[in-house]
Structure formats: structure tokens, C-alpha cells
Amino acid sequence: MTRSSKIFRYVGKRLLQGVPIIIAIVVINFFLLNLAEGDAVDVLAGEAGSATPEYMEQLRKRFGLDQPLPVQLMVYLKNVLSLDLGYSFRHEMPVNALIFDRFAATGLLMTSTIILAVGFGILLGLLAAMRLNTWKDNIITVFALITYATPLFWVGLMMIVVFSLNLGWFPTSGMTNVAAFYEGWDYVVDVSRHLVLPTITLSLFYLALYTRMMRASMLEQYGQDYVVTARAKGLTERRITYVHVLRNALLPVVTMAGVQVGALIGGSVIVESVFAWPGLGMLAFESLFARDLNLLLGIFLLSSMLVVAVNLIVDIIYCFLDPRIEVN
Amino acid sequence: MADFWRRYRRNRAAVFGLVVIILIIIMALTASLFYPNDPFRLMGKPLSGPLTNGFLLGSDSLGRDVASGIVHGAKTSLLIGFVATIVSVFIGIFFGAFAGYFGGRVDDSLMRVTEIFQTIPSFIFAILLVAIMKPSIGSIVIAIAVVSWPGVARLVRGEFLALKNREFVQACHTLGMSDFRIMLREILPNCLSPIIVVGSLMVATAILIESGLAFLGLGDPNIMSWGFLIGAGRTMLRSAWWVCTFPGVAILITVLAINLIGEGLNDALNPRLKERQ
Numbered sequence: 001m002t003r004s005s006k007i008f009r010y011v012g013k014r015l016l017q018g019v020p021i022i023i024a025i026v027v028i029n030f031f032l033l034n035l036a037e038g039d040a041v042d043v044l045a046g047e048a049g050s051a052t053p054e055y056m057e058q059l060r061k062r063f064g065l066d067q068p069l070p071v072q073l074m075v076y077l078k079n080v081l082s083l084d085l086g087y088s089f090r091h092e093m094p095v096n097a098l099i100f101d102r103f104a105a106t107g108l109l110m111t112s113t114i115i116l117a118v119g120f121g122i123l124l125g126l127l128a129a130m131r132l133n134t135w136k137d138n139i140i141t142v143f144a145l146i147t148y149a150t151p152l153f154w155v156g157l158m159m160i161v162v163f164s165l166n167l168g169w170f171p172t173s174g175m176t177n178v179a180a181f182y183e184g185w186d187y188v189v190d191v192s193r194h195l196v197l198p199t200i201t202l203s204l205f206y207l208a209l210y211t212r213m214m215r216a217s218m219l220e221q222y223g224q225d226y227v228v229t230a231r232a233k234g235l236t237e238r239r240i241t242y243v244h245v246l247r248n249a250l251l252p253v254v255t256m257a258g259v260q261v262g263a264l265i266g267g268s269v270i271v272e273s274v275f276a277w278p279g280l281g282m283l284a285f286e287s288l289f290a291r292d293l294n295l296l297l298g299i300f301l302l303s304s305m306l307v308v309a310v311n312l313i314v315d316i317i318y319c320f321l322d323p324r325i326e327v328n
Numbered sequence: 329m330a331d332f333w334r335r336y337r338r339n340r341a342a343v344f345g346l347v348v349i350i351l352i353i354i355m356a357l358t359a360s361l362f363y364p365n366d367p368f369r370l371m372g373k374p375l376s377g378p379l380t381n382g383f384l385l386g387s388d389s390l391g392r393d394v395a396s397g398i399v400h401g402a403k404t405s406l407l408i409g410f411v412a413t414i415v416s417v418f419i420g421i422f423f424g425a426f427a428g429y430f431g432g433r434v435d436d437s438l439m440r441v442t443e444i445f446q447t448i449p450s451f452i453f454a455i456l457l458v459a460i461m462k463p464s465i466g467s468i469v470i471a472i473a474v475v476s477w478p479g480v481a482r483l484v485r486g487e488f489l490a491l492k493n494r495e496f497v498q499a500c501h502t503l504g505m506s507d508f509r510i511m512l513r514e515i516l517p518n519c520l521s522p523i524i525v526v527g528s529l530m531v532a533t534a535i536l537i538e539s540g541l542a543f544l545g546l547g548d549p550n551i552m553s554w555g556f557l558i559g560a561g562r563t564m565l566r567s568a569w570w571v572c573t574f575p576g577v578a579i580l581i582t583v584l585a586i587n588l589i590g591e592g593l594n595d596a597l598n599p600r601l602k603e604r605q
Contacts, residue, residue, distance in 0.1 A: 024444045036460045149584035151536055151555075153543045154576035157562055161569050266451025270540055274562070284452065285544060288459055300456050303449045311447070 007319055014315055018308045023077070025304045029297050030076045034069070036293055085298035090290040095298035099280065105175055106268055106279030108191075112199045113264065117206035118257050122250065124207070125214020130241065132219070140211060147208035152267055156201040156274035163197060170197050173276035194277075202271045206260060210253055217249040224248075251322055258314030262307040335596040342592020348585035356402035363396035367552040378570050386570040388561055394571055397557045398578050404553040405582065408465065409535040412472035416534075417527050419473060420480025425511050427481070428488025439485070442478045450475035454537060458546045465548050468541060472534050483526055487519035521597035528593055532586040539579050554579050 067075070079086070085095035128140045164172040175194050176182070182190045221227070222245060230240045265281075272281030280299055287295040337343060370390055378386045385395040427438040454471040461467035491497060492515065500510045541547060542555025554575040561571025 020440070021444055021447055025448060028444075028448075032456060032460055145587065146580070146584065149532070149580050149587055151539050151543075151558075151576060151579050151583075153540060153555075154558060154572070154579065157558065157565060157572045158576070160565060161573075165566055262447065262449040263451070265449045269452060269455065270543070273544065284455070288455065288544060288546070291459075293460070296456060296459065300449075300452050303452055304447060307447050307449060 007316070010319065011312075011316055014312050018312060021308055022305060025301065026077055026080050027073065029080075029301050030073050033076075033293065033297055080301065085301065086294040088287075088292055088295045090287070090292045090295070095295050098283065098295060099298055099302055102278060102280050102283045104279075105277060106272070106281060108195065109198055109202065109268060109272070109277060109279060110261075110264060112195060113203040113206070114257065116199055117203040117210055118253065120203075121207050121210025122214050122253060124211040125253075126218060126241075126246065128211065128215040129218035129222075137215075140215070144208035144212050147204050150204075152201065152205065153270045153274050155204060156197070156271055159197045159201055160274075170194070175278050194275075198271050198275045198277050201274070202264070202267050205267070206257075206264070209260070210256065213253050213256055214249065217252050218245060221245045221249045251318070254318065254321065255314065258311055261310040262303070265303045265306065332596050336592050339592040339595050341588045342595070345585040345588030345592065348581060349589060352402055352582055352585070353406065355399055356406055359399045359403060363393065363399055365396065367396045367400040368392060378574075385574045386568065388557070388568065388571045389564050394557065394574055397552050398554065398575055400552045401554040401557060401575065402578070402582075404465075404548075404551050405535050405538060405579070408468055408472070408538045409531045409586075412469045412476070412534040412538075413527055413530045415469060415473035416477040416530065417480050417523060419477040421484050421516070421523070423477070423481040424484025424486075425488055425516065428485035429492055429507065429511050429515070431489070435485070438481075442481045445475070446478045448475075451537065451540065454541065455544065455546065458541055463541075463546045463548055465551065468538060468546070468548065471541070472537050475537070476530055476533065479530075480523065480526060483522055484519060487522065488515055491515050491518055525590060525594045525597060528586065528590040532583045532590070535579065535583055535586070 083096055085099070087093075088095050088098055091098055124140055128137045131137050160172050163169050171194050176187070176190055227240060227245065230244055235244075268279065269281035269284050271277065272279050273285035276282065280303070284296060284299045287293075287299070370392060380386070385393075385398065387393055388397075423438050423442060427435040427442075454475045457471035457474060458467050461470065488511075497510060497514060500514050505514075538547075538553065539555035539558070542553045543559040545559060547553050547556045547559075557575040558572045561568065561575075564571055
């Protein structure tokens with residue numbers, strides 16, 4: 001069998017492995033929904049102000065809430081699989097429409113964060129490993145220690161105090177300047193200016209993490225036999241570092257970047273609510289205040305699926321990066 | 329014990345962390361001595377800056393004393409951090425021990441469950457759990473424990489897998505000891521050191537999660553906490569930077585100290601375990 005068809009089969013197998021996880025998450029979601037006080041009819045009745053018990057009974061029948069739990073679970077599974085995540089009574093919109101509305105903003109924030117964190121993490125880690133135990137290495141280590149211990153929302157608020165309120169370099173919140181109706185290039189510049197502080201805030205922790213991983217990974221690779229061989233061959237240290245060691249050292253960092261996506265989504269809830277960035281995290285924050293459980297569960301479900309998808313993608317990238325990995 | 333202390337002492341940063349944590353614990357225990365009033369009570373002019381109007385660290389928009397809030401909030405953070413960690417370590421040991429010891433189908437099914445909990449974005453899951461159970465100390469502890477046990481489970485499973493075929497365990501089987509007794513009395517004590525190290529680092533994470541929840545308005549409404557102070561002060565950021573700043577510094581110092589202790593414990597207890605997540 002050729003390698004490409006092997007990879008194809010591997011992707012199929014990994015996709016199948018993702019299915020039970022997704023079903024389990026849907027089931028957890030269903031039970032959380034049932035754990036909460038009151039059902040959709042109570043919410044509706046509360047919104048309407050008054051409802052007779054008979055009317056509520058009728059509504060329950062219509063929504064299928066009088067059915068036994070396993071039947072309800074099956075209906076719920078069917079709904080989720082057809083991308084029907086229920087109805088948000090606060091926004092008077094279907095949950096999936098709301099979520100897809102906000103998805104782009106979160107996607108933008110997460111992409112820029114990953115690029116910044118992985119890119120600079122690799123750079124700083126490389127620097128620390130090459131200047132081992134000098135002041136540069138020590139500064140990077142101390143920076144990582146402090147970043148590990150700082151709460152994300154506090155970093156965001158302090159960024160606002162320093163860079164928005166005192167220095168006035170960047171706007172405090174939002175994604176665009178609401179007063180100005182920018183178009184074309186001006187719009188891009190406006191969004192990028194709004195993007196700077198949230199991105200830095202969200203990426204600091206991961207930057208520290210990847211820096212430390214990259215440093216450790218580089219040091220581990222330097223001790224390998226192939227480095228001795230390369231030296232014996234008479235290659236320059238430069239070439240050994242950039243061509244041989246660096247490429248191998250990157251692998252664990254890539255894996256870690258995939259693993260961290262779930263945590264990144266959690267972090268974006270905090271960062272988006274600090275900077276009023278109009279993405280999924282902000283939506284989750286709003287739904288918390290509005291007690292809009294349907295919406296919150298929808299966001300939770302979607303982000304879990306996102307993690308499953310990203311893990312799959314990272315596994316596939318990994319196959320291409322490292323041909324030694326057995327795909328079957 | 330003396331040997332342990334000698335090795336721990338060699339890491340000076342860890343000793344520093346230990347001193348800081350002891351000071352914070354003393355601060356939490358003597359909170360009512362220095363600030364006998366309820367931290368939610370109005371103590372004077374609102375939005376006073378640090379060192380003005382008799383406030384050491386200023387007051388917030390309602391005239392509550394920030395310093396009092398920090399001192400009383402220390403209790404909440406430490407308590408939730410420790411209790412949540414203990415609960416999740418217990419869940420993790422339970423899952424990991426059974427999976428590692430029995431292997432086969434038990435291992436498969438328990439690890440599948442662990443994998444699912446590891447895939448779920450943990451902070452959003454914690455938010456959801458607290459929102460559904462209504463915010464209280466109990467629900468926050470449960471939420472943090474539910475999202476943080478999988479790491480312990482994997483660690484314990486690995487240790488049990490490595491230890492279960494050792495000679496001393498086989499000897500126990502020959503003596504006719506029950507599985508449960510072997511797990512609890514023979515294998516578990518042998519893998520306590522990595523559990524202690526991971527547990528100490530989990531306390532730090534738990535404090536961070538708790539502060540994040542409180543910041544989003546999911547703290548126990550009757551109990552002062554650092555995250556709550558920051559969340560309450562954020563709207564006043566422009567006019568009163570101190571309300572948000574000082575509680576954040578408190579979180580930073582506490583979590584940093586615990587992380588340093590964790591690294592010191594790691595050096596002292598098991599030189600094998602180098603990786604920390």
C-alpha cells in the first residue's frame with residue numbers, strides 16, 4: 001500500500017474514533033440540561049409572565065417534554081446531529097444562528113493568538129537553549145514563571161490600564177470603532193488595532209509554555225547521537241542547530257499546540273469578556289448573565305467538537321511532519 | 329524526613345515560596361484580628377486612593393476596604409484551592425488505580441471516560457457546572473474537581489501499571505492478600521511522591537480557576553474572594569485602578585509561591601519526574 005492511501009485510511013480511523021467522544025459529550029450536555037432547575041416551558045412561562053398549568057402541560061406535550069428520559073435523549077441526539085441546538089429565548093433566535101454569527105470573531109482571535117504564541121515561543125525557546133544559563137536564558141525562565149502564575153483577566157485589565165488609558169495606544173474594548181463606519185483597508189486597520197491587546201493577553205500564557213517546551217526540546221535533541229554524527233561530519237554549529245536540531249525539536253511543540261486548544265477556548269471566554277470582543281466567549285458571558293442555558297450549552301457543545309476536530313487535524317499534520325510515525 | 333528537608337532546602341526559590349505561603353496562611357487565619365468588620369461593609373469614602381482616608385490599599389465604588397477584602401479573600405482562595413485539589417486527587421486515584429491495576433477492559437473503559445473529560449474544554453465546563461448548580465463554595469469545589477482529575481488519573485494509572493508486576497506485589501499475591509488491600513496498602517504508598525508534586529501544582533491551578541469564576545460573577549455571593557474584587561472593580565478601571573490591581577497581585581504572589589513549592593517538592597521527592605504540566 002502506498003503511503004498516501006495509508007494516511008487516508010488513518011484519517012478515516014481517527015474520524016471514527018472521534019464519533020463516540022462526540023456522542024458522549026452530547027449525552028453529558030443532555031444530562032446537564034436536565035440537571036438544571038426548570039425546563040424550557042418554565043422559561044417560556046416565566047417570559048410570558050403568566051401561564052396556566054393546563055397550558056404549560058400542553059406546551060410540554062408539544063416539545064416532547066412529557067416523554068420518558070431515554071426518548072428525550074434520542075430526540076436530543078437527533079436534533080444535535082441535524083445541527084439544531086435549540087432556541088435562545090433571550091435573543092429570540094435559534095442557538096446555532098447566534099453561534100455562527102459570533103464564530104468569525106473568536107476564530108480571528110484564536111488564530112492570531114496561536115500564531116503569536118507558537119511563533120514567538122519557538123523563537124524564545126531557541127534563544128534560551130542557545131544561550132543556556134546566560135542572563136537571556138534566566139530572564140526567559142523568570143518571565144515564564146511569572147506568566148504561569150498570573151490570572152488572564154488581570155493581565156487584560158492591566159493591559160487596558162497601561163496601553164489604553166495611560167498611553168492611549170490601543171482602544172479599550174470592542175472589535176471596531178462603532179462611531180466610524182470604516183470600509184476597505186481602513187476597516188482592516190481598525191480591527192487589527194482592536195485585536196492587539198486581546199491577542200497579547202490570551203497568548204502570554206501559551207507563549208511562556210511553548211518557550212519552556214521548546215527550550216527543553218532543543219536541549220534534549222542536542223544530546224542525541226545524530227548531533228554527534230553531524231559534528232563529526234564537520235558541519236557548522238549553525239547548520240546543526242537550524243537544519244537538524246530545530247526541525248526535530250519542533251515536533252513536541254506542535255503536539256502541545258493541539259492539546260492546548262481546549263484551554264485556549266476557555267481563556268477566550270475571559271479575554272473576550274474583558275475586552276468586550278464580540279465572539280463566542282463574550283456570548284457565553286452574556287448568556288451567563290441572562291441565565292440563557294440553552295445558549296451556554298450550545299457553545300459548550302460546539303467548543304468540545306472544535307477540540308476533537310483540532311486534535312484530529314494536528315494528528316494528520318504530525319504524520320506529514322514526521323514520516324517516522326506509523327500510520328497503521 | 330530530615331533527608332527530605334535537606335533536599336528541599338537546596339532549592340532556594342522553593343524555600344522562599346514556602347515562607348510566602350506560610351505568611352499568606354497566617355494572614356488568612358488572623359484576618360478577623362486586623363479587619364474585624366465584614367469585608368462587604370462600607371468603611372468610608374468611596375473610591376479613595378491607596379493611603380488616603382485611612383485606607384491602606386484604597387476603597388472601591390461602594391466604600392468597601394480593598395485591603396480588608398484581600399485579607400479575607402485569602403481564606404476563600406486557599407480553602408477552595410486545597411479542598412478542590414483533595415477531591416480531584418481522590419477521584420483521580422480511584423480511576424487511575426482501578427485502570428492501572430486491573431488493566432484490560434476495565435482499563436479501556438475507564439481511560440475512555442478520562443479521555444472524554446480531557447477533551448472537554450475545562451474552563452467552559454466549570455462555568456457550566458457552577459451556573460447549573462448555582463454559585464456556592466460547594467458547587468465551585470465540585471466544578472474545579474470535576475475538570476481537574478484526569479491528569480491525576482493518568483499519572484496514577486501509569487504508576488500502577490509500572491508497579492503491579494513488581495516482586496513485592498507478587499509476594500503479596502502469594503500471601504493471599506485481597507486486590508483492594510494490595511492497591512491501597514502496598515502500591516498506593518509507593519506512588520505518593522508524584523501525586524504530591526502534581527497535587528501541589530493543582531492547588532495553584534485551582535486558585536486560578538476559582539478567581540476566574542468569581543471574576544465572571546460565579547463566586548459564592550456571600551463570601552469575599554479576590555476574583556470577585558477584581559470583577560467588581562473593572563467598571564471603575566479608569567478612575568480607580570487600585571481596586572483591580574492589588575487583588576491581582578495577591579493572586580499572582582500566591583500562585584507563584586505554590587508553583588515554586590511544587591518545583592521544590594519535585595526536586596526533593598522524585599528526581600525522576602521532570603515534566604510538569
